Amino acid sequence: MGLIVLPVASSGIVSTLMPGGRTAHSRFKIPIVIDDCSSCAIGHDSDIASLIKHTNLIIWDEAPMQHRFSFECLDRSLRDIMKAVDKTRYNMPFGGIIVVIGGDFRQILPVIPHGSRGDVVSSTITRSYLWPKAKILFLNRNMRLNQGNSEEEILALKKFAEWVLQIGNGQVKAPIDSFEHYKNDEVLIPSDFCDPEMKNSVENMIHWTYPNFFSNYKCPRYISERAILTPTNQVVGHLNSLIVETIQGAESRYFSIDKAEDFGGSTEEMSFAFPPEYLNAINILELPVHELKLKEGVAVMLMRNLNQTLGLCNGTRILITRCLNQCVECEVITDAFVGTRHFIPRMELTPTDTKFPFKLIRKQMPLQICYSMTINKSQGQSLQRVGLFLPNPVFTHGQQYVAISRVTSHTGLKVFIEGHNGSSTNVTKNFVYKEIFYQLPTT
Known part of the structure; x- marks a missing residue:
C-alpha cells in the first residue's frame, strides 16, 4: 500500500525476527531508567520526528514483558509530535497513530527487582490508562509447533499445545491420592516429558539435550536448535562450565x-x-x-x-x-x-x-556461554530440543510456560526435576498470576 510501518520489539532477539525491526528503546529513544513522567528523547526537528509524522502504523511485539511506563512514555511523546500535524491529535492515544501491540500474557511479565506479586502485576500494560482504549484480538493457532505429517502426529501436537496453554493459564493440577498431597501451585508433568524413574543427573540431561556433542559442537545448526533451560544464573554458570571443560x-x-x-x-x-x-x-x-x-568452537551469547x-543483539547466539x-x-x-x-x-x-x-x-x-541459559533469557527464541533442568522450582509468573513452549515439537522437550531429597520426581511448582487475566476478555 506504500504506507510507512515501524516494527519494534521489547527485546533485541525478537526485533531481529521482524523485517526492519528495532528495539522499542532504540527506535523511540525511550529512557532506560523510566518513571510515570518520562518522555522520549526525540526533538521536534529530528529525523525520527519527521519519520513519525508520516508513519501510519507501529507494531510492538513482546509487549507484556515491557513496563507500562514505556508505553505511556511513547504515548506522551507521540501526542506532542503529532500535534504539529493536527492539533486535535494531541488528545488521541499515541497521537492518532495506530499501534498494534502483540504478546502473550502467559509469558514472563516485567522484571521488578525485589518486587512483590502486586508490583509485577501493576507494572503491566493492562494497568495503564491506555488499556481501556485498546481493541483486543486473539490468535488461536500455535505457529511455533511444527505441523504433523500423520493423523497420529497431528493429534499428539494438538494435545501438547492444549497442555502448554493449560500450564500458562494455571489450569493443570497435580493429583491428590492416598500417598501424597500436593500444594495448589504444584503440577504433575506427564511421563512423556518427565520420567521419574530416570536418574536426575546433570550428565543424563546434557547427553539428552546435546547427543553426539563432540561430533557436532562446531555445527551452527546443531547448537542453535537446542539449549538447557533453568531458572537461575548460578545453575546456568555451573552447567556451562561443565560443558566447556569437555571441549578439546x-x-x-x-x-x-x-x-x-x-x-x-x-x-x-x-x-x-x-x-x-x-x-x-x-x-x-x-x-x-x-x-x-x-x-574455539564454544557457543556464546551477546x-x-x-x-x-547486523543482527548483533542482546540474546544473539554466536560461535x-x-x-x-x-x-x-x-x-x-x-x-x-x-x-x-x-x-x-x-x-x-x-x-x-x-x-x-x-x-x-x-x-x-559482552559475552556469556550459552549451552545453558535462564528461562527469562530464552523468551522470544524457538528451539527444536529443550532440556528443562529444575534443581529448584520456577519462582515467578510465566517461567514454566515459557520454558515448555520454546520447543517446535512435543518430542523436543524433556524435564529433569529434583525433589526435596535429591531424587527424581515429576512434580514441580508453576506460578501463574491469574489476576493478570482479569482485564482480558475470554475467547
Whole structure:
C-alpha cells in the first residue's frame, strides 16, 4: 500500500525476527531508567520526528514483558509530535497513530527487582490508562509447533499445545491420592516429558539435550536448535562450565578491567574502600564475568545490543571461531544473519540500576556461554530440543510456560526435576498470576 510501518520489539532477539525491526528503546529513544513522567528523547526537528509524522502504523511485539511506563512514555511523546500535524491529535492515544501491540500474557511479565506479586502485576500494560482504549484480538493457532505429517502426529501436537496453554493459564493440577498431597501451585508433568524413574543427573540431561556433542559442537545448526533451560544464573554458570571443560583445545582467558566512579568520597577513600579485587568479585546479571574462559568452537551469547542492522543483539547466539589477544572472532548461528562473522572486542559496560553507592564500570567482552541459559533469557527464541533442568522450582509468573513452549515439537522437550531429597520426581511448582487475566476478555 506504500504506507510507512515501524516494527519494534521489547527485546533485541525478537526485533531481529521482524523485517526492519528495532528495539522499542532504540527506535523511540525511550529512557532506560523510566518513571510515570518520562518522555522520549526525540526533538521536534529530528529525523525520527519527521519519520513519525508520516508513519501510519507501529507494531510492538513482546509487549507484556515491557513496563507500562514505556508505553505511556511513547504515548506522551507521540501526542506532542503529532500535534504539529493536527492539533486535535494531541488528545488521541499515541497521537492518532495506530499501534498494534502483540504478546502473550502467559509469558514472563516485567522484571521488578525485589518486587512483590502486586508490583509485577501493576507494572503491566493492562494497568495503564491506555488499556481501556485498546481493541483486543486473539490468535488461536500455535505457529511455533511444527505441523504433523500423520493423523497420529497431528493429534499428539494438538494435545501438547492444549497442555502448554493449560500450564500458562494455571489450569493443570497435580493429583491428590492416598500417598501424597500436593500444594495448589504444584503440577504433575506427564511421563512423556518427565520420567521419574530416570536418574536426575546433570550428565543424563546434557547427553539428552546435546547427543553426539563432540561430533557436532562446531555445527551452527546443531547448537542453535537446542539449549538447557533453568531458572537461575548460578545453575546456568555451573552447567556451562561443565560443558566447556569437555571441549578439546586451548583455553583463552580474558580478564576484565573494573573501576568505580561517582563516589561521594575522595579518590584515596575510593581506592581504599573499593580495591580491584573487590570490584572483580562482583557478579551482576547485566555484566559479563570478570574472568571469561573461552575456546574455539564454544557457543556464546551477546549480552548487549551492538548493531541491530547486523543482527548483533542482546540474546544473539554466536560461535567462537578464533580467540585473539584483545578480541574474539565469532560467527552468528541464529536468525537471518547466520554465517556472518564479526570481531567482538572488550568494551565498557555499566549496570543500569544497582544498590551500590558508586558507579561500576567493567571493560569486558559482552559475552556469556550459552549451552545453558535462564528461562527469562530464552523468551522470544524457538528451539527444536529443550532440556528443562529444575534443581529448584520456577519462582515467578510465566517461567514454566515459557520454558515448555520454546520447543517446535512435543518430542523436543524433556524435564529433569529434583525433589526435596535429591531424587527424581515429576512434580514441580508453576506460578501463574491469574489476576493478570482479569482485564482480558475470554475467547
